[in-house]
Amino acid sequence: MTAVFMPSQYSADISEKDSRQQADMLGVEYQVIPIDDMFQQALKTLAFNTKPSVAEENLQARIRGMILMALSNKTGRLVLSTGNKSEMAVGYSTLYGDMVGGFCVLKDVFKMMVYQLANYRNQLSFAIPQRVIDRPPSAELAPNQIDQDTLPPYEILDAILTLFIEKDLDVDAIIAQGFDEKIVRKVITMVLKNEYKRRQAPPGVRITEKAFGRDRRYPITSGYFV
């Protein structure tokens, strides 16, 4: 296994420190490939004449995806993609960016369960620095960005996703359980809108009765909205 850290100007110093420590503790090879030069070159070539947007953010994720696939071609190794079920559900992931790869280990694992598994793993032997678990999740694609700029807190997001995806409840029934209507509608709209992304995602281990894939087959082209 090779872990590849691909920092940009938006990567926090502690990201490198913690990821290196984790790779050391697990005894895996660790490689650093900065993406700033490639990113600046791409921006120059594209010459966007507009305010920076998600296009510039995702360009960084896609450069990282391209690097991983180049390394995969050179070594024959399989790229594992890192998305989890919460991200896959609402499309909080970059197509051809962090969704790149042949197998997605956490595809059917909601974010709150990822935390639970991380703590479980540390009980077996210390393998994940506590700060990796404790710090606010961030894509690090823009200055001081955190996941919760875009998404509701994961406790709430995962609860809504569980009711909508795993229990097949409709919007009204979810709101009736005490969730904010605006948040529920936003989350479910994101789920429905992102079928096209999920359909292009790598396969991953199924651990629920409603994994994305054979368990849950929705049309991509659909006029059904909430």
Place this chain on the structure above:
Amino acid sequence: MRIAIGQLNFKVGAIAANAEKIINALQLARDQHHADLIIFPELALTGYPLEDLLHRSYLFTVVDSALSKIKSVSTGIDVIVGFPEKTTAGIFNSAVWIRERKELITYRKQKLPNYGVFDELRYFKPGNKSTVIELHGIKFGLLICEDAWYDDPVSHSADVMITINASPYSIYKFEQRRAVLQKHHKPILYANLVGGQDELVFDGRSFMMDKSGQICAQASAFAEELFVFELDRTPIPEKDTSISADIYQALTLGVKDYVTKNNFPGVLMGL
């Protein structure tokens, strides 16, 4: 009576290699463990699920020759093997019971799951006959996976039910299996597949249950095992399991089998 369950990690489509695994296990069960019967999981010979490989007619040529090979060494022990059976009436999800090199009976799965991850109606025709086989004076009924979720495939005259399965893991699945099987009020021998196959992870955890629904013997979770036990065993204490431990094992086995069964020399991950 001593029973063996070949809770093994078969690879889909690797029929000759799977047959080798079956033969090694049956010889070990007979020669070293002195088992009277060895049970292999649902579609053990081909792996599960075969999906549209079932549309390749050459697959059945390979299945036939692998089955003949298994039969030719099946002496001194009864053997139950799951395999896809092609007939003029269609393809069945079947299990053959072999005794002294001969087919005693071929049982055809009656209840075909067609929900969730299962597409069995796309490929298989349902069987329509339950069966009872006697061994050392005990009458065994034989079921294949989904059959055991219903009452009608269960033979009333059977003393003990055998069910062969390719039952994938999901959270609380083991508890679901137990709850469903308890309703039959018969001793049950449950043989499950183990290993990762694309998205699916089969968790093994084969077991023997007495007629009151208590577990009397249980094979390991998420690992291969030639699981041998006496039929007259009494209940064992409940095993403690945690959801985190189960999910962690499912994920690691799923990734490991995806990487190794597809012959990748390693993995890369962006941090």
